[in-house]
Amino acid sequence: MDDLKISRPGASAVNAVKxxxxxxxxxxxxxxxxxREQHGHTLTxxxxxxxxxxxxxxxxxxxxxxxxxxAAHRVPVIPYGTGTSLEGHVNAPLGGISIDTSMMxxxxxxxxxxxxxxVEPGVTxxxxxxxxxxxxxxxxxxxxxxxSIGGMASTRASGTNAVRYGTMKDNVLALTVVTxxxxxxxxxxxxxxxxxxxxxxxxxxxxxxxxxxxxEITLRLxxxxxxxxxxxxxxxxxxxxxxxxxAAIQSGIPIARVELCDEMTVKAVNLHSxxxxxxxxxxxxxxxxxxAGAKEQAERFGEIAQxxxxxxxxxxxxxxxxxxxWQARHDAYWACFTLRPGAKxxxxxxxxxxxxxxxCVEETQRDLAESKLLGPIVGHVxxxxxxxxxLIDMGDxxxxxxxxxxxxxxxxxxxxMEGTCTGEHxxxxxxxxxxxxxxxxxxxxxMRSIKKALDPLGIMNPGKMVG
Numbered sequence: 001m002d003d004l005k006i007s008r009p010g011a012s013a014v015n016a017v018k019x020x021x022x023x024x025x026x027x028x029x030x031x032x033x034x035x036r037e038q039h040g041h042t043l044t045x046x047x048x049x050x051x052x053x054x055x056x057x058x059x060x061x062x063x064x065x066x067x068x069x070x071a072a073h074r075v076p077v078i079p080y081g082t083g084t085s086l087e088g089h090v091n092a093p094l095g096g097i098s099i100d101t102s103m104m105x106x107x108x109x110x111x112x113x114x115x116x117x118x119v120e121p122g123v124t125x126x127x128x129x130x131x132x133x134x135x136x137x138x139x140x141x142x143x144x145x146x147x148s149i150g151g152m153a154s155t156r157a158s159g160t161n162a163v164r165y166g167t168m169k170d171n172v173l174a175l176t177v178v179t180x181x182x183x184x185x186x187x188x189x190x191x192x193x194x195x196x197x198x199x200x201x202x203x204x205x206x207x208x209x210x211x212x213x214x215x216e217i218t219l220r221l222x223x224x225x226x227x228x229x230x231x232x233x234x235x236x237x238x239x240x241x242x243x244x245x246x247a248a249i250q251s252g253i254p255i256a257r258v259e260l261c262d263e264m265t266v267k268a269v270n271l272h273s274x275x276x277x278x279x280x281x282x283x284x285x286x287x288x289x290x291x292a293g294a295k296e297q298a299e300r301f302g303e304i305a306q307x308x309x310x311x312x313x314x315x316x317x318x319x320x321x322x323x324x325x326w327q328a329r330h331d332a333y334w335a336c337f338t339l340r341p342g343a344k345x346x347x348x349x350x351x352x353x354x355x356x357x358x359x360c361v362e363e364t365q366r367d368l369a370e371s372k373l374l375g376p377i378v379g380h381v382x383x384x385x386x387x388x389x390x391l392i393d394m395g396d397x398x399x400x401x402x403x404x405x406x407x408x409x410x411x412x413x414x415x416x417m418e419g420t421c422t423g424e425h426x427x428x429x430x431x432x433x434x435x436x437x438x439x440x441x442x443x444x445x446x447m448r449s450i451k452k453a454l455d456p457l458g459i460m461n462p463g464k465m466v467g
Contacts, residue, residue, distance in 0.1 A: 029056075044088055086428075110135060172201055177214055232282055233302070235311070244310055361386055432465070
């Protein structure tokens, strides 16, 4: 990894880049300390590392201008979407220029007959679906936060709908990318499939800005279902809830979403969203299809839930009820603060094969209890992915030490069950150390070779992923 590391650029190089950017971009350039700190923001306990300046391009050509300038002076480039990533992805450990894509918000084209669209990276998922509403189509990937499409592609985002619609890697058809030398490449055409050459689209999806800056994304769209039903089912234990989700998927029920909330999470969302739900483990589920189909799916799911000790499955087709339910799930991160006001939240995730999910969640709950740590659990249990939202007193050195040890054990547990250290949060800075445990040396060498080939100067989001 050492040959991928670069040094912090000298003040003269940084000042030269800043002077040109200020001249070219005017009020779309800032080196204000507060703005810089916002762009080094991280929702983990990784320390804030602000860039030297922030610039707001409005086109691919402007991104080319910025990248070429930075490459000429060997100044790092850090792509920035909305700052909702969780593993220190947008920090600038070596300083550099943060390219904030929030002014690149065009929906360039929508092709209803082909079920796809082309957007700029600053468009957020909610903005896109608002734009698409009258077309009868929607974009299904829903990581919870109103993240930018560019950021979602860069981190290979997933979310509550992944069990039916897949993740970003399944729904990005093509990308326009500005590479580290300032060239513009198009990774694919709009065809739904291709065997023409290497799959560069999936190379850049999930690269976390370490190989280039994404400036256009072609997305797969879906028709809005005729009917949507959603509901809640309570269980005597987390294991029973997980077993139900596993059995439902193995039986072929086309579930659109199935989310686990443990009893602590339910308590938190009750306090935060005033839901009044019984404080027991539960599954939130949603079915898409025709009116009769969605009803049948819900009934079949209810039967499986009862076989596993679940209570009556309460479901609804009213949009306002569904929205309230899913908003409460999406607010779970913030809701957990009600359990321990003033605490620092450390959110982490792992993903294991579906057959090991119940075992892994149960072992994690026991580990939390034995470690005397407060960590509500939620999970996209349809694909084996779950999250622990630890609430930590950062002033308590012993608690911090116990938390660090727990995180190590959590990843080791996932690896021991043939899983991964992250299902959707990504690597960023915080999980680099786990890559060596997950991948062979030969695999890591291939990753580093790709990085070095596409970014020989090491300026693209350094200190993330593999270097």
